[in-house]
Amino acid sequence: MTAQGEQRRVVHRTAFGLVRGVSYALRTAGRIAGAFFLAAFSILFLNYVVLSTDKAHAYRNLDPGLAECRDGLANGWTILADTGRETLRSTMPIDGDGWVDVSNDEDAAIDRDSRWATRLRCALQRHRVSARAPGGRDLAYHFGFIEFQEDGEPYALVSREGASDSAIDSAMLRHAMDTEMRAKGMPATMVKPVITQLDALKKHLSTGSHYVIAFVHGWRHDARIGDRNVADLRLYAAHAARFLSQRCPSDPSVCDMDVTAIYIGWRGARVDERGLRRWFGDTIGGFFGNLSAGATLFDRKPVSEAIAPAAISALRTLETTLSAPGTHNKLIVAGHSLGGNMLASGLKDDVIKAVRRHRFGETLPPILGDLVVLINPASEASKWTSIQREVWMKLADHADANTPAAEVERDDGYFPTDQRPVLMSVTAALAFPAGGLRPGDCAWIGLDVDDAYAAARRKIRSRLSATDHMFDAGVDYDWATHDLFPTFKFDFRPAAGFLDRVAARFEGRQPRGESCSAPAPVDLGAELLTLPLRTLSLLAATFPFQNTAREDSHTIGNLDPPRPAAGVLADAQPSAAPFGTTHELLGLDASGLERHHPYATLADDTLDCPRSDHWLTRARVARAARRGNFWDSADLVPGSFGESGPAARFLHGLQLTGIAPITRPNDPFWNVRAFDNALSRHDGYRLSSFICALNQLVMDNITDAQSLMSDHQGSQSP
Numbered sequence: 130m131t132a133q134g135e136q137r138r139v140v141h142r143t144a145f146g147l148v149r150g151v152s153y154a155l156r157t158a159g160r161i162a163g164a165f166f167l168a169a170f171s172i173l174f175l176n177y178v179v180l181s182t183d184k185a186h187a188y189r190n191l192d193p194g195l196a197e198c199r200d201g202l203a204n205g206w207t208i209l210a211d212t213g214r215e216t217l218r219s220t221m222p223i224d225g226d227g228w229v230d231v232s233n234d235e236d237a238a239i240d241r242d243s244r245w246a247t248r249l250r251c252a253l254q255r256h257r258v259s260a261r262a263p264g265g266r267d268l269a270y271h272f273g274f275i276e277f278q279e280d281g282e283p284y285a286l287v288s289r290e291g292a293s294d295s296a297i298d299s300a301m302l303r304h305a306m307d308t309e310m311r312a313k314g315m316p317a318t319m320v321k322p323v324i325t326q327l328d329a330l331k332k333h334l335s336t337g338s339h340y341v342i343a344f345v346h347g348w349r350h351d352a353r354i355g356d357r358n359v360a361d362l363r364l365y366a367a368h369a370a371r372f373l374s375q376r377c378p379s380d381p382s383v384c385d386m387d388v389t390a391i392y393i394g395w396r397g398a399r400v401d402e403r404g405l406r407r408w409f410g411d412t413i414g415g416f417f418g419n420l421s422a423g424a425t426l427f428d429r430k431p432v433s434e435a436i437a438p439a440a441i442s443a444l445r446t447l448e449t450t451l452s453a454p455g456t457h458n459k460l461i462v463a464g465h466s467l468g469g470n471m472l473a474s475g476l477k478d479d480v481i482k483a484v485r486r487h488r489f490g491e492t493l494p495p496i497l498g499d500l501v502v503l504i505n506p507a508s509e510a511s512k513w514t515s516i517q518r519e520v521w522m523k524l525a526d527h528a529d530a531n532t533p534a535a536e537v538e539r540d541d542g543y544f545p546t547d548q549r550p551v552l553m554s555v556t557a558a559l560a561f562p563a564g565g566l567r568p569g570d571c572a573w574i575g576l577d578v579d580d581a582y583a584a585a586r587r588k589i590r591s592r593l594s595a596t597d598h599m600f601d602a603g604v605d606y607d608w609a610t611h612d613l614f615p616t617f618k619f620d621f622r623p624a625a626g627f628l629d630r631v632a633a634r635f636e637g638r639q640p641r642g643e644s645c646s647a648p649a650p651v652d653l654g655a656e657l658l659t660l661p662l663r664t665l666s667l668l669a670a671t672f673p674f675q676n677t678a679r680e681d682s683h684t685i686g687n688l689d690p691p692r693p694a695a696g697v698l699a700d701a702q703p704s705a706a707p708f709g710t711t712h713e714l715l716g717l718d719a720s721g722l723e724r725h726h727p728y729a730t731l732a733d734d735t736l737d738c739p740r741s742d743h744w745l746t747r748a749r750v751a752r753a754a755r756r757g758n759f760w761d762s763a764d765l766v767p768g769s770f771g772e773s774g775p776a777a778r779f780l781h782g783l784q785l786t787g788i789a790p791i792t793r794p795n796d797p798f799w800n801v802r803a804f805d806n807a808l809s810r811h812d813g814y815r816l817s818s819f820i821c822a823l824n825q826l827v828m829d830n831i832t833d834a835q836s837l838m839s840d841h842q843g844s845q846s847p
Contacts, residue, residue, distance in 0.1 A: 347466025556686020
């Protein structure tokens with residue numbers, strides 16, 4: 130064979146080998162892609178078909194006019210407290226998220242008597258917690274529901290025929306309207322048909338005096354019987370009834386106030402997690418429930434935004450009903466998780482418009498009801514910063530060569546000193562200080578020098594010591610909005626921090642940038658075990674093409690203003706991007722409220738939520754030398770007899786973080802970073818101190834500018 134022929138044979142063999150290699154690689158890639166596609170399809174099929182909750186189903190839509198509901202509205206149901214009180218005598222179970230309140234369990238009531246499966250479906254209910262102690266007073270409240278379909282459409286009430294539901298028809302409506310006309314002696318023009326859950330609530334709230342708590346639940350919840358968020362709202366309602374009962378002797382205007390809790394329900398639970406636990410037990414069912422539900426955040430968030438206009442419309446209808454002339458009613462609206470996103474989405478344009486129409490020096494009126502509270506909202510920070518920018522554009526931010534200090538100080542009056550908060554977001558924060566520690570901070574904190582910052586350093590050491598303890602015990606913070614939400618927005622940097630914290634716990638060290646504790650001795654074995662975690666953390670932090678726009682990927686309560694380049698932690702330098710969190714919330718260890726009080730014990734438990742009149746003005750006046758900046762509810766000028774501070778500690782600005790306050794002391798928009806003993810975890814909002822503090826903002830006259838300011842100025846005169 131010639132050399133030329135041999136060369137051709139080699140070329141052919143090489144080409145054939147390359148073709149075979151490429152073909153094999155393509156087949157392998159195809160198999161991998163097919164397996165991946167099959168796995169993805171299986172997960173989607175499992176989540177959206179096998180484990181899916183009903184797409185259009187109302188859980189609490191029984192007509193309140195039915196006999197099962199009328200009896201409860203007349204007398205009040207004690208079954209939940211009675212059933213739970215028996216269990217409390219023997220056990221008080223605790224899970225990883227806080228208390229599992231056995232005295233507030235609808236499933237336990239149904240296990241005791243199956244008829245409660247029907248009664249608890251009433252669209253309007255009345256519950257009572259009986260007092261057992263001598264001289265105690267029963268707590269009573271109403272509980273109503275408004276549920277929405279995924280397109281925002283409300284549900285009509287249903288009636289009962291035997292054991293089955295039946296739609297309300299024209300004859301039923303006519304009969305109900307005629308009955309009301311005869312009972313109340315009304316002309317036909319004054320009687321309106323009750324068709325939806327909203328109609329039933331309007332009718333209930335149209336007479337009498339009311340204190341209303343409206344709650345929009347979040348991700349992985351709905352209005353079904355046994356849902357934990359429904360139990361949470363009952364806990365809030367019973368607390369409010371307790372607080373009003375306590376105030377009645379000194380304030381007759383609240384004695385006749387009827388507490389009504391309104392649960393805004395929607396399909397936040399895409400996966401039937403409770404069914405999985407029921408079928409496979411808490412361990413296996415809970416694991417697969419968490420795994421399946423974790424993939425539905427991106428699916429449920431757009432639904433919460435689609436429902437927002439309908440939910441806001443319903444709440445505005447209730448607000449109008451409560452605002453009738455001659456009435457003395459209160460309305461606080463709260464949204465948790467994606468419920469907070471629903472409120473933030475639905476109210477953003479209204480708030481921006483209110484700021485644009487606001488006149489210098491006038492009080493900004495409430496946006497909805499008396500106060501809107503977002504609790505651990507799973508919502509983009511941009512929905513809050515867009516409001517902050519509207520205010521920022523109207524004010525002189527800080528003095529410079531072109532802006533005299535007098536102009537900056539004048540703009541403090543854009544909102545007056547008697548301005549109350551109208552919109553508040555509260556998020557369980559990860560750690561102090563906001564933004565973490567810089568290289569060199571710990572050296573400065575450790576200085577033992579009696580300079581102007583000595584007291585500040587002692588406070589910082591104390592705060593860091595508390596943070597170290599939290600990391601040692603397993604820090605409680607809102608991981609769902611801090612880590613998970615950005616991951617779904619393709620920002621993997623918070624997830625990288627989470628992986629590093631997990632590795633740090635295994636290695637026995639404090640997380641980087643969060644502590645000044647001395648490094649733990651190197652443990653090569655632990656470092657080898659955590660190498661995959663640290664590698665994955667590095668890859669997540671440096672992954673290319675991820676979303677780095679923090680206002681779009683971070684949530685409202687997890688966007689802190691960037692720390693200025695100059696100064697130390699005790700300085701208050703202006704941030705170049707003054708948008709994000711604005712206040713802090715801490716617990717009061719000596720309050721007696723700093724725990725979860727079981728539902729069934731609220732009528733008898735030692736629980737004090739005193740009046741907190743004027744505390745906000747007293748806090749601002751106490752910092753008059755600093756134009757009210759960095760006010761602290763733990764530091765108040767003296768008030769009148771019987772006036773105390775709030776049940777939790779509110780602070781203006783991010784204190785001891787090197788950042789000057791990004792809002793004025795009187796700003797009505799509070800974006801609050803809360804810490805472990807004030808608000809814990811994503812669903813850790815059951816502490817009685819937190820519930821009391823929120824209610825005090827609405828129940829009490831927390832500002833009184835004229836009298837306090839003049840009294841303080843008089844006391845300062847020579």
